[in-house]
Amino acid sequence: MKYRLAFIGFGxxxxxxxxxxxxxxxxxxxxxxxxFDVVAVSDKVKGSVYDPNGLDLEKLLDLVRKxxxxxxxxxxxxxxxxxxxxxxxxxxxxxxxxSWTDLKTGEPALTxxxxxxxxxxHVVLTNKGPIALAVRELEELARxxxxxxxxxxxxxxGTPALNLGLxxxxxxxxxxxxxxxxxxxxxxxxxMENGFSYEEALKKAQELGYAEAxxxxxxxxxxxxxxxxxxxxxxxGGSITNDDVEREGIxxxxxxxxxxxxxxxxxxxxxxxTEILPDGSVKASVKPVKIPLSHPLASVSGPINALTFTxxxxxxxxxxxxxxxxxxxxxxxxxDLLDIHRELSSKEI
Amino acid sequence: MKYRLAFIGFGxxxxxxxxxxxxxxxxxxxxxxxxFDVVAVSDKVKGSVYDPNGLDLEKLLDLVRKxxxxxxxxxxxxxxxxxxxxxxxxxxxxxxxxSWTDLKTGEPALTxxxxxxxxxxHVVLTNKGPIALAVRELEELARxxxxxxxxxxxxxxGTPALNLGLxxxxxxxxxxxxxxxxxxxxxxxxxMENGFSYEEALKKAQELGYAEAxxxxxxxxxxxxxxxxxxxxxxxGGSITNDDVEREGIxxxxxxxxxxxxxxxxxxxxxxxTEILPDGSVKASVKPVKIPLSHPLASVSGPINALTFTxxxxxxxxxxxxxxxxxxxxxxxxxDLLDIHRELSSKEI
Numbered sequence: 001m002k003y004r005l006a007f008i009g010f011g012x013x014x015x016x017x018x019x020x021x022x023x024x025x026x027x028x029x030x031x032x033x034x035x036f037d038v039v040a041v042s043d044k045v046k047g048s049v050y051d052p053n054g055l056d057l058e059k060l061l062d063l064v065r066k067x068x069x070x071x072x073x074x075x076x077x078x079x080x081x082x083x084x085x086x087x088x089x090x091x092x093x094x095x096x097x098x099s100w101t102d103l104k105t106g107e108p109a110l111t112x113x114x115x116x117x118x119x120x121x122h123v124v125l126t127n128k129g130p131i132a133l134a135v136r137e138l139e140e141l142a143r144x145x146x147x148x149x150x151x152x153x154x155x156x157x158g159t160p161a162l163n164l165g166l167x168x169x170x171x172x173x174x175x176x177x178x179x180x181x182x183x184x185x186x187x188x189x190x191x192m193e194n195g196f197s198y199e200e201a202l203k204k205a206q207e208l209g210y211a212e213a214x215x216x217x218x219x220x221x222x223x224x225x226x227x228x229x230x231x232x233x234x235x236x237g238g239s240i241t242n243d244d245v246e247r248e249g250i251x252x253x254x255x256x257x258x259x260x261x262x263x264x265x266x267x268x269x270x271x272x273x274t275e276i277l278p279d280g281s282v283k284a285s286v287k288p289v290k291i292p293l294s295h296p297l298a299s300v301s302g303p304i305n306a307l308t309f310t311x312x313x314x315x316x317x318x319x320x321x322x323x324x325x326x327x328x329x330x331x332x333x334x335x336d337l338l339d340i341h342r343e344l345s346s347k348e349i
Numbered sequence: 350m351k352y353r354l355a356f357i358g359f360g361x362x363x364x365x366x367x368x369x370x371x372x373x374x375x376x377x378x379x380x381x382x383x384x385f386d387v388v389a390v391s392d393k394v395k396g397s398v399y400d401p402n403g404l405d406l407e408k409l410l411d412l413v414r415k416x417x418x419x420x421x422x423x424x425x426x427x428x429x430x431x432x433x434x435x436x437x438x439x440x441x442x443x444x445x446x447x448s449w450t451d452l453k454t455g456e457p458a459l460t461x462x463x464x465x466x467x468x469x470x471h472v473v474l475t476n477k478g479p480i481a482l483a484v485r486e487l488e489e490l491a492r493x494x495x496x497x498x499x500x501x502x503x504x505x506x507g508t509p510a511l512n513l514g515l516x517x518x519x520x521x522x523x524x525x526x527x528x529x530x531x532x533x534x535x536x537x538x539x540x541m542e543n544g545f546s547y548e549e550a551l552k553k554a555q556e557l558g559y560a561e562a563x564x565x566x567x568x569x570x571x572x573x574x575x576x577x578x579x580x581x582x583x584x585x586g587g588s589i590t591n592d593d594v595e596r597e598g599i600x601x602x603x604x605x606x607x608x609x610x611x612x613x614x615x616x617x618x619x620x621x622x623t624e625i626l627p628d629g630s631v632k633a634s635v636k637p638v639k640i641p642l643s644h645p646l647a648s649v650s651g652p653i654n655a656l657t658f659t660x661x662x663x664x665x666x667x668x669x670x671x672x673x674x675x676x677x678x679x680x681x682x683x684x685d686l687l688d689i690h691r692e693l694s695s696k697e698i
Binding site for chain 2: 027299316
């Protein structure tokens with residue numbers, strides 16, 4: 001099957017996917033029967049191009065590398081379509097939503113996703129905003145319009161997390177999910193284990209690009225809150241919002257706390273947790289927890305992420321992998337595209 | 350969709366699945382649209398029963414618990430069909446192959462699986478024998494007869510391993526898989542870390558039922574060899590046999606070796622490894638390796654199993670979970686049944 005793809009946004013993640021797709025085009029076709037044209041790219045800063053017959057993806061990547069924008073792609077018949085017109089008026093049948101993240105409003109991504117679904121187009125995204133805020137509405141809308149929406153990369157980037165719970169662990173009865181879902185804070189805590197103060201560790205994280213100039217979203221736990229809301233609503237049958245999550249950041253942890261935990265054979269981790277309580281309700285939290293060294297989550301260090309699923313029939317199953325990065329997050333979108341393809345093509349047979 | 354299931358064998362694993370299915374019947378129907386009748390059970394020791402209209406699974410489990418056999422199920426119209434007649438002549442459309450394991454010949458399971466496929470019946474199994482020996486032949490046969498064969502439980506029991514590589518990591522370009530795939534040896538090595546001699550640790554494993562009276566299959570690495578052959582042939586495009594695997598067991602490891610590794614900040618693990626070499630060929634081995642404590646596999650202790658997938662686009666992804674046990678292995682069969690159901694029902698829509 002040949003898909004016509006449109007990128008809404010062409011920043012780091014979009015380019016990551018584009019690089020993988022250029023490299024893997026032949027293998028994707030031969031091994032999975034997945035063939036594609038990229039027909040449009042629309043980025044608020046880098047410009048927009050649309051060619052119903054398909055664009056040269058390598059050329060686009062090259063232009064961005066050299067000029068920082070894609071407006072130099074002069075052969076494209078349409079070069080001024082904004083994101084919404086690109087979604088509604090191009091011949092794309094799959095929208096790759098990779099604009100910026102706003103955890104409070106979900107915009108503009110939320111409108112992009114809604115519009116795409118309403119126009120009968122499949123959507124893949126790694127943007128936590130729309131999924132944390134409106135996953136049930138969007139899933140229901142997609143069901144009504146008979147299109148697919150996939151968002152594996154919203155938690156743990158390309159490391160299997162949502163599909164692991166939804167498919168691989170289907171029927172295992174998940175009662176709890178806990179883990180390390182923010183690489184920045186885990187990097188800082190790992191540095192503190194090695195003797196850095198919180199401030200020094202944060203500075204190192206900023207130098208390496210793991211933390212932003214204003215690190216509040218990471219160190220106060222907001223990023224992790226968005227992810228545990230998604231895990232709760234997608235995998236635990238919950239229907240919660242950010243406000244329902246008990247939240248505590250890592251800014252108050254001192255080297256003394258770290259040292260004390262060490263003495264107890266434990267290690268501080270910022271743990272996102274969601275569990276089904278005895279009364280059947282679901283409770284979610286994000287807070288620093290002292291984990292025994294024998295627990296698989298204790299040995300997860302640096303910017304790596306991990307989740308432990310507690311299940312009735314399998315006991316604990318833990319997955320460990322990258323939680324961010326250009327290629328891992330770009331790959332998350334590919335995993336979503338292949339999942340959609342798998343479902344659509346088994347229909348065809 | 351309602352499936353008609355037949356159990357070939359009704360030992361620990363089959364009963365594990367049966368218990369899960371009795372408990373989960375309503376949820377499986379409501380949540381996944383998976384409905385079933387068990388129409389036949391044929392076990393060489395416990396007897397055989399067949400009722401085209403469906404058997405009472407709870408009653409069967411109860412009979413086994415109380416009498417050790419199922420021949421007391423007097424209402425069944427047919428009570429003397431052997432495994433082959435059960436496969437060929439009952440109205441079952443899915444065969445659950447849970448007879449005993451023979452790694453050398455794969456029999457009788459291999460004949461059961463071939464026969465089922467040839468008669469147009471889907472097959473799920475957790476038996477390493479037929480898969481390690483003949484996975485390519487069986488997959489090709491299933492493709493020709495348009496039926497499904499699934500065997501997630503042959504590696505890491507119900508912990509996602511094969512499907513993780515085949516589906517979740519599709520397109521990530523796996524270059525290496527290494528891990529702990531035998532719980533008995535990992536339990537013994539963990540005990541040795543705690544000061545037990547090899548002989549004491551083995552005795553403890555035998556007492557707990559982790560090791561058999563003749564432990565050769567585990568401690569000399571044969572069980573792990575079967576699993577790395579499966580991983581190689583299913584996930585790495587290999588076509589190898591047991592004889593192609595470099596094999597070394599753990600019987601020669603002493604407390605001195607364990608202590609020396611500790612001094613180096615390492616830990617001995619029996620590591621099964623398969624990787625694509627620079628020339629494109631695949632090489633597999635099973636041998637004790639000193640793993641740095643910082644590696645996720647180092648903290649996997651006791652009878653737990655784990656696999657690290659090294660990929661081009663995601664880097665390392667590690668999964669940790671049970672590798673054996675009544676319910677985990679029974680659940681592996683359920684995960685296979687649900688996977689088959691997912692594919693068949695998306696066809697129907």
